[in-house]
Amino acid sequence: MNAVNAVEARNTVKAFGQGDSAVRALDDVSVEIRKGEFFTLLGPSGCGKTTLLRLIAGFEMPTSGSILLEGQDITHLPPNRRPVNTVFQSYALFPHLTVAQNIGFGLTMQGRPAREVKETTDRMLALVKLxxxxGRKTSQLSGGQQQRVALARALAPQxxxxxxxxxLSALDLKLRKEMQIELKRLQTETGITFVFVTHDQEEALTMSDRIGVMSAGKLQQxxxxxxxxxxxxxxFVxxxxxxxxFLPATTVPGGVRLATGDVIELADQAGRSGAVTVTIRPEQLRLCDPAEAGALAATVRTLVYFGTDTHCHLELADGTEVVARLQSPADGEAGLAQGQRVGLRPVPGAARVVED
Amino acid sequence: MAERGFQVARLPGFATTAVLVFIALYLPIFTLVAYSFNASQSVAVWGGFSFGWYEKAWANTQVKEATVRSLIIAVSASGIATTVAALAALGTTRRARFKGQTAIYVMINQPLMVPEIVTAVALLIFFAQIKVATGYQGLGYLILAHSAFCIPFAYLPIRARLEGMDLSLETAAADLYASSWQTFRHVTLPLLLPGIIAGAMLAFVISLDDVVITEFVKSGGQDTLPTYMLGQLRRQLTPEINAISTGLLALTVVLLTAFFLLTRKKE
Incomplete structure (x- = not known):
């Protein structure tokens, strides 16, 4: 192993409750988060992503397994002795302290000299442009400003x-977009490893170096x-x-046969045979002449206009519904109408076999 | 006119009833204060304006001693009660719900529910045995008794404040390298302070005002201001009692105003 990982979870299990009624919020999760990367834990609520974050912070202890920080086992270290800081969903700013005192809190608690606290606080205030x-109380700030204070406070102890x-969940859409860029900038400037928890796939896609998708207490991918x-x-992923x-299919040599009887060529069957599920993204379906060889016969059901593109809901011969995303104004499909019979062709390599 | 549901203020006779209630509440107090400036010997017949009874009460050594005793007891008891109440409030709110939590609330608030006279008799008998066993006759008994019945009054505002406090603040402090003691000292305590001060003042006023338990627990020569005043009733009644009452009232009003301002400020 060349570089030591920033954080590593090894076979961590976190169960809440006792005996048969125990719920496994985390079910044997192992993950390696590299130094200096922007790593996102993505999943729906209740998938265990926040639990994993709380284990890394030390607010919870795992039922079994271990947490490593730069190669050192910190599983049983209390939160105040871990060189890890958290930006809370509710911000959790101290209402009785000023913005500067909030930012300097961590350094003050570490017993750093007043001069150093002051210098770092000033630097952090500049970093988040506040x-x-x-000298303000945190209650006098807007949501976006409070968010910046929370960030600065967590970054100050380095x-x-x-x-x-x-x-970002408490911010409105416009502010959220700004903060996404801001967060990425801060991460690049400070070089600190970020572990970001969200249920918003767009947030995850735009900011992260790597994403860990979670569901039902397990890391899926x-x-x-x-x-x-x-x-x-x-x-799920x-x-x-x-x-x-999603299209039901069965494997055949070199591809899959859909329920309609059509065969799609596939390079990779994910090592599976028999009944499988095939996935094709809506933007990777093209409309064509129904008479074209290899085209799937389909009927247009609904057209939904989204501005830059149009979602075309279609029905295949066996009644399966599929959605194709067409760029609007659709080239050649300008005359698409409900009930029209069309041909459908996936972009080569677009179809993939996935596990259920 | 738009229907806005049931409104008490719209009932016929609401204004008259309200005025009558306020008169019943405050007229006796105004009369008491007014007659404290009465020049005559009578608590009922007006004989001109004078500060005489205040001067007399001020010069009365028994009043002075009783006042000092009342203050010693009230300060000590509210101090003890507030400390115990703050710890109890922290113990009952800063953690996950546990079995028997409701039973603990009931036990802490026991003095609010058990008739005071029952507690008084119980304490009289209990302390009598201790007095025989130890020979100690001092103010300690009164301070202990007052501390006990002041606890719920201090506990309730502190608990209310704690319940409104975001637990994630303490988590955040721990995350930012504060030890449990530092977290308490720099986060919990400053945020809790208005509740603690409110609880302490409420306890102080309750202790200052107590008659029943004090009357039963006190040894000879341990009159507090309220029990001294009660004793005076059995002798000749002069407006001096009005003057003392007015002084007590003034002190209470000042404290309750401070209590109100302190609890309101943080909203």
């Missing part, structure tokens, strides 16, 4: 890892945004990240 607010628990989008390992079509 110099003018230093943690080895910064944990962010859905920090880890990879870059592109990896996960183009090569989802299972049905395929449907959670972006929109997709």
């Amino acid at each position: 110099e003018a607010m230093a 943690p080895k890892v910064l944990l962010l628990d859905e920090p 880890v990879g870059s945004a592109k990896d996960i989008y183009t090569r989802p390992v299972n049905r 395929a449907s959670f990240i972006g929109e997709t079509n």
Whole structure:
């Protein structure tokens, strides 16, 4: 092993409750988060992503397994002795302290000299562009400003890892977009490893170096945004990240046979045979002449206009519904109408077999 | 006119009833204060304006001693009660719900529910045995008794404040390298302070005002201001009692105003 990972979870299990009624919030999760990367834990609520974050922060102890920070076992270290800081979903700013005192809190608790606390606080205020607010109480700030204070407060002690628990969920759309760029900038400037928890796939795709998709207490897939989008390992990942079509099929040599009887060529059958599920993204379906060889026969059901593109809901011969995303104004399909019979052809390599 | 549901203020006779209730509440107090400036010997017949009874009460050594005793007891008892109440409040709110939590609330608030006279008799008998066993006759008994019945009054505002406090603040402090003691000292305590002060003042006023338990527990020569005043009733009644009452009232009003301002400020 060349570089030591920033954070590593090894076979971590976290169960809440006792005996038969115990719920496994985390079920044997192992993950390696590299130094200096922006790593996102993505999943629906209750999937265990926040629990994993709380284990890394030390707010919870795992039922079994271990947590390593730069190769050192910190599983049983209390939160105040871990060089890891958290940005809370509710921000959790101290209402009785000023903005500057909030930012300096961590350093003060570490017993750093007043001069150093002051210097670092000033630097952090500049980093999040809140110099003018230093003496204010946090309740006098807007949501976006409070968010920046929470970030500065967590960054000030220069943690080895910064944990962010859905920090953007309370902001409105426009501010959220700005903060996404801001977060990425801060991560690049400070070089600190970020572990970001979110249920918002768009947030995950735009900011992360790598994404860990979680569901039902298990880590489903880890990879870059592109990896996960183009090569989802299972049905959950395929449907959670972006929109997709699922088609029942059976394997045949060199491809799969759909329920309609049509055969799609596939390079990779994911090592499976027999009944499988095939996924094709809506933007990777093209309309063509129904008479064209190899085209799937389909009937247009509904057209939904989205501005830059149009979602065309179609029905295959066996009654399966699929969605194709066409660029609008659709070239050649300008005359598409409900009930029209068309041909459908997946872009080569677009179809993938996924586990259920 | 738009229907806005049931409104008490719209009932016939609401204004008259309200005025009558306020008169019943405050007229006796105004009369008491007014007659404290009465120049005559009578608590009922007006004989001109004078500060005479205040001067007399001020010069009365028994009043002075009783006042000092009342203050010693009230300060000590509210201090003890507030400390115990703050710890109890922290113990009952800063953690996950546990079995028997409701039973603990009931036990802490026991003095609010058990008739005071029952507690008084029980304490009289209990302390009598201790007095025989130890020979100690001092103010300690009164301070202990007052501390006990002041606890719920201090506990309730502190608990209310704690329940409104975001637990994630303490988590955040721990995350930012604060030890449990530092977290308490720099986060919990400053945020809790208005509740603690409110609880302490409420306890102080309750202790200052107590008659029943004090009357039963006190040894000879341990009159507090309220029990001294009660004793005076059995002798000749002069407006001096009005003057003392007015002084007590003034002190209470000041404290309750401070209590109100402190609890309101943080909203």
